[in-house]
Amino acid sequence: MIDLNVYGVVLISLVGLISYAIWSRLRMPLEYRQISSHVPSATKTFWSEMQMLWKMAMLKPKDILPFLLELTRNYGSVVHFNFASRSYVLLNNKDDLKILLSSTQYIKKGPEYEMLKPWLNEGLLLSSGQKWHNRRKLLTNTFHFKTLGMYNLSINKHSRKLVDKLLKASTNGNKEISIFEYITLCSLDMICETIMGTEMNAQEGKSVEYVHSIKCACKLVIERIFKVWLWNDLIYRISKSGQRFFKSTKVLHEFTDNVIKNKRASLNKTIIEKVQSDSTFEKPQKKSFLDILLNVLDENPDQMNDKDIREEVDTFLFEGHDTSSISMTMTLVLLGIYQDVQDRARDELFDIFGDSERDATMEDLNSMQYLEAVIKESLRLYPSVPGFSRELEKPLSINNYTLPPKTTVIVYPYVLHRNEDIYLNAEEFMPERFLEEENKEKFHFGYLPFSAGARNCIGQKYAMNQMKTVISTILRNMKFKSLGNKDDIQVSAQLILRIESLPKMNFFKLK
Numbered sequence: 337m338i339d340l341n342v343y344g345v346v347l348i349s350l351v352g353l354i355s356y357a358i359w360s361r362l363r364m365p366l367e368y369r370q371i372s373s374h375v376p377s378a379t380k381t382f383w384s385e386m387q388m389l390w391k392m393a394m395l396k397p398k399d400i401l402p403f404l405l406e407l408t409r410n411y412g413s414v415v416h417f418n419f420a421s422r423s424y425v426l427l428n429n430k431d432d433l434k435i436l437l438s439s440t441q442y443i444k445k446g447p448e449y450e451m452l453k454p455w456l457n458e459g460l461l462l463s464s465g466q467k468w469h470n471r472r473k474l475l476t477n478t479f480h481f482k483t484l485g486m487y488n489l490s491i492n493k494h495s496r497k498l499v500d501k502l503l504k505a506s507t508n509g510n511k512e513i514s515i516f517e518y519i520t521l522c523s524l525d526m527i528c529e530t531i532m533g534t535e536m537n538a539q540e541g542k543s544v545e546y547v548h549s550i551k552c553a554c555k556l557v558i559e560r561i562f563k564v565w566l567w568n569d570l571i572y573r574i575s576k577s578g579q580r581f582f583k584s585t586k587v588l589h590e591f592t593d594n595v596i597k598n599k600r601a602s603l604n605k606t607i608i609e610k611v612q613s614d615s616t617f618e619k620p621q622k623k624s625f626l627d628i629l630l631n632v633l634d635e636n637p638d639q640m641n642d643k644d645i646r647e648e649v650d651t652f653l654f655e656g657h658d659t660s661s662i663s664m665t666m667t668l669v670l671l672g673i674y675q676d677v678q679d680r681a682r683d684e685l686f687d688i689f690g691d692s693e694r695d696a697t698m699e700d701l702n703s704m705q706y707l708e709a710v711i712k713e714s715l716r717l718y719p720s721v722p723g724f725s726r727e728l729e730k731p732l733s734i735n736n737y738t739l740p741p742k743t744t745v746i747v748y749p750y751v752l753h754r755n756e757d758i759y760l761n762a763e764e765f766m767p768e769r770f771l772e773e774e775n776k777e778k779f780h781f782g783y784l785p786f787s788a789g790a791r792n793c794i795g796q797k798y799a800m801n802q803m804k805t806v807i808s809t810i811l812r813n814m815k816f817k818s819l820g821n822k823d824d825i826q827v828s829a830q831l832i833l834r835i836e837s838l839p840k841m842n843f844f845k846l847k
């Protein structure tokens with residue numbers, strides 16, 4: 337029996353696809369169409385554009401990275417394609433990337449970032465132009481490396497809690513553990529305490545609604561980017577996924593609003609009490625990012641109102657949560673696979689700490705050179721932000737081509753970090769490559785886990801300190817093993833790298 341319904345759906349989809357392809361081609365500015373005549377292009381003809389549209393519509397998140405790797409293999413380090421009336425160019429050459437990223441002219445983010453706006457508004461990640469410049473200057477002061485030491489206490493405290501949780505859950509190697517969930521909760525506790533000054537106790541199973549909302553909002557916003565039919569704001573608002581997204585962001589916004597209100601009230605109260613009780617008045621001690629920001633704003637009250645502060649707190653929570661969790665998870669799993677690397681990292685820690693159980697200080701963290709190389713290598717193979725983009729506001733002249741304004745230039749560290757011209761045996765896990773002096777120049781703009789140039793990651797030093805503290809605390813207390821090998825690791829590209837499958841792990845108490 338022929339199922340007419342199936343034929344009907346296929347026919348309607350085909351007609352829809354062809355009409356959409358014609359419509360998007362007609363809407364496309366002439367210069368977009370002209371790029372394909374001088375830049376290696378995967379969509380030179382109308383037919384290839386249709387194929388691309390079909391391919392992208394069918395692409396699952398886990399197929400995106402192999403698809404991009406294949407594009408660079410087939411077309412080289414600069415490849416153009418048109419998709420849904422937009423023109424994209426993927427850059428995979430460090431000289432071209434240096435031109436793009438080191439210029440302050442190309443700081444506008446690509447169109448897909450728009451979908452984060454209902455949550456993050458125009459915080460540092462999404463703003464551009466003068467607003468971005470002013471904010472970046474102001475926030476650099478609050479996120480300066482000199483202030484990072486004060487986050488150490490909470491990061492150490494939550495790392496110890498994580499060790500306790502892992503020991504309890506693994507019952508000294510008898511149970512297999514999926515590490516990601518433990519790391520995510522620990523990282524959430526750290527970021528909430530250091531950014532907002534709020535104890536969430538997520539590792540203790542508290543703050544359930546907030547924890548659920550942040551996970552939900554992250555997942556939904558990322559899903560939307562890959563569902564073209566949800567790009568329209570009106571359609572998204574009435575869709576099920578949109579409704580869940582807005583419900584989650586409402587919880588998150590209300591929470592941040594309350595934290596800011598309470599923080600302001602307690603700062604004012606402390607100031608009044610201090611002034612009344614003490615003539616040698618000192619400002620309250622700085623504790624979190626928000627405390628510092630409010631203090632900076634005391635001196636520059638016109639720079640930001642409460643809504644502006646909320647968008648920055650939300651931005652830092654979003655950027656600082658999943659990124660570090662993924663990276664710590666991948667590093668631990670790799671250390672669990674490569675036991676010789678794990679032993680060498682632990683030996684380095686023994687040289688620094690001996691038998692002492694003290695917290696890791698900033699000085700200790702700076703001495704962890706081998707562990708840093710391990711984390712860097714893990715970020716090379718599995719960059720937490722697998723790709724990012726810029727929309728050109730001015731023409732961009734790279735080595736052999738000039739790209740017109742409005743082109744979306746995409747950069748995929750995941751693909752770049754596998755470029756054999758830069759990395760020998762690129763698929764292999766070899767932390768030592770980051771200890772070799774001669775590689776420093778080679779990796780410049782060829783290693784972009786934190787992006788580079790003016791718009792690089794403002795939290796990278798914080799992230800590195802956090803990752804070193806968590807991983808060193810685990811290494812100092814436990815031995816661990818991954819129950820699989822590197823081929824068992826499968827990831828997919830969403831706004832942030834997602835784990836598709838990962839070996840489970842066993843943890844054993846050291847002493």
Ligand code: HEM
Pocket residue numbers: 445460461462472651652655656657659660663719720721724725784785786787790791792793794795796798799
């Ligand atoms: C392993 C951890 C991390 C990685 C791999 C990472 C990576 C990145 C990357 C690639 C960008 C540029 C994104 C783009 O151009 O679209 C970025 C931007 C940013 N990151 Fe991170 N990040 C990490 C941790 C953090 C942490 C812990 C914070 C804050 C506490 C943070 C805050 C930010 C902010 C605010 C921006 C926007 C900067 C701007 O546009 O001026 N990140 N990050």
